[in-house]
Amino acid sequence: MLLRSIAPLGLLLLGSIGVVTTDVPRAIACIAFDWDGDTETFGDDGYDGSDGRNGEDGRSGPNREIVADGTETVLDLSGSDGEDGEDGEDGDRARSCRQPRKTEYNVRGAPGGDGGDGGRGGDGGDGGDLTIYYSDRADLNKIYVVAEGGRGGSGGRGGDGARGCDCRERDWDVEICETVEGRSERRCFDREFRCWDGDDGDDGRRGTNGRSGDLGQLTLVPGGEPLPEDRPSATISLSQFGDRPVSLSRHRWETQFGATSLLAPGSKIADEYREYIDTIAGDFSLRWNDPRAIARYGDIPVALNLVEAGKVEATVPESIWIAAAVSQENQTTIWTIDRILREQEATQLKVSEFAGSRQDLRLSAIDSAAKSDILTTDFAIVYRSTKFGDRLGTRSNYDVRYQGEIPPELVELDYNRFTLNLGKLPIDDRYLMSGVGVDIEIEVTRSLGDRSAKQTLIWQGTIR
Structure with a gap:
């Protein structure tokens, strides 16, 4: 106290x-x-x-x-x-x-x-x-x-x-x-x-005033008749394309000023107005050359956009890979699809076999999506190993013996089976012998046109 x-x-x-x-x-x-x-x-x-x-x-x-x-x-x-x-x-x-x-x-x-x-x-x-x-x-x-x-x-x-x-x-x-x-x-x-004394309450805030509305706008169309509705763009699934081309059109307008000077004196309307110039048009046709049925990819949307007279640009989602050729016949843009796949189909490789030793050491991988005939496939490897007789363990127990690309001549493709001839890489023969523990990390790059994706394959074990 x-x-x-x-x-x-x-x-x-x-x-x-x-x-x-x-x-x-x-x-x-x-x-x-x-x-x-x-x-x-x-x-x-x-x-x-x-x-x-x-x-x-x-x-x-x-x-x-x-x-x-x-x-x-x-x-x-x-x-x-x-x-x-x-x-x-x-x-x-x-x-x-x-x-x-x-x-x-x-x-x-x-x-x-x-x-x-x-x-x-x-x-x-x-x-x-x-x-x-x-x-x-x-x-x-x-x-x-x-x-x-x-x-x-x-x-x-x-x-x-x-x-x-x-x-x-x-x-x-x-x-x-x-x-x-x-x-x-x-x-x-x-x-x-x-x-x-108790505090007096705060006065409430005054509400903000509303915004005044904008003036309406004037549009002029010479010729005295309404224009047909234009269709400058469209999105169509692959299954909806038929024998007839898709027609697109776009009205072209010119922006000018002085709207009130054209109308009766005292008129009140926005000064800026637009006036019709002409209409451009173009057709788009799809040709299917992929050996797989179009119905397999029928849900894929194709966005069409008329970019100039007679020319239509087509795009598909990023997840869709396409090898296609674009040609022009008069007012028609022709899109010929040679190959198509979904992105996830490009990364379906799985290690199927690790066999041999020394110069005959090889690793095989299977493409379960069966797209190897249309994809470009490149391999890079990090080859790690223990010393002869050492036990397998964590990656820290291994040393890198080779790191780099696998040359194309060391890769064999049989339908959807890749065989990588690892024994022919510049690796000391001591680390290719039976009984050596290896940790292999393979980076696979698969491409079609300008699209590509990477997949990593891991294999760890002992050379038999």
């Missing part, structure tokens, strides 16, 4: 803001005292106000297509205004704010509730777009159009924060008495306690 520890010195220190010296058993000093750990709250917190509802966005104006024939025409394609956001609710005042009296601890009033945030204003709707088909450009001046965007709604007002509980009595003294250890007397002193 603080009082006992300093009593023999005749000095009483409380906190860091008051000092009293005394030699009498009863201290009569009153000192300020403020320890957060001795503070309790009275009253109930006020409830926060609810946030205001966001305003609804305005509707966009209708899009219209008309033919200019010299008739005076009035069009209202304006978007509607966005709704205002609702105001946030005010917070509630703290409740049950009766301050307890003469407590032996500090007290603080409960805080008031925060005000709710105002709702966001709704965005204004965009003006509608107008497409005009015309034969005589002068007829455009007979068309009056208003395609303004709607105004954005105003953000709602934030609610007011409410008051917390207030103190009725700011400070008071309480006599504290304690028995001095080892003595029969009691020592008493006055301690001052305080009350702080």
Whole structure:
């Protein structure tokens, strides 16, 4: 206890803001005292106000297509205004704010509730777009159009924060008495306690205003007739290709400025407009030369894209490997598929045999996917071995005897079986003998066209 520890010195220190010296058993000093750990709250917190509802966005104006024939025409394609956001609710005042009296601890009033945030204003709707088909450009001046965007709604007002509980009595003294250890007397002193008002709630934030809508845009098509729908791209599975080519087309447009100068005076529409130039077209035809049936790969999607007049670009997913030739006959792009496989089919090699010794040491691997006739296959090896008679163990027990590519002349292919003649690699004969422990790591690289994948084969054991 603080009082006992300093009593023999005749000095009483409380906190860091008051000092009293005394030699009498009863201290009569009153000192300020403020320890957060001795503070309790009275009253109930006020409830926060609810946030205001966001305003609804305005509707966009209708899009219209008309033919200019010299008739005076009035069009209202304006978007509607966005709704205002609702105001946030005010917070509630703290409740049950009766301050307890003469407590032996500090007290603080409960805080008031925060005000709710105002709702966001709704965005204004965009003006509608107008497409005009015309034969005589002068007829455009007979068309009056208003395609303004709607105004954005105003953000709602934030609610007011409410008051917390207030103190009725700011400070008071309480006599504290304690028995001095080892003595029969009691020592008493006055301690001052305080009350702080509860915090007022924060005011809610005002909601943001909505964005005003954009002006509608003008599109002009010379000729006086609507354009047929174009098809600049398509995705078709292999099984859907038939004898007839797939036809693609793309309308070409030119961007210009000065839309309002073409229409009736006072028209309101975006200044930038586009005008039709022409339509380009191209056909795509698929020829299947792979010996496997197309139905085996029928689910594979082919993405077609018309890149210029008469030329179509075809792509397949990265997981599909294709060896194909592209040719052009007039307006038709011809895609001839010679070989095709899925990427996972390229990495299906498995070690099937490890046999022989010295110059006849060989390792065989089987291609379980049976794609070795269409893939380019390269091998690289890390050949590790123990010394003769050493036991097999972890890789740290082995030393590298050769690392590098296996020359193509040391690789034999019989249908889907690869035989690697390891005994003809430049490896000291001592490490090719029967009884030597080996750890072999073979990296296989398989390629078709510009696609490739790697697979690692591991074999560990003793040369027989």
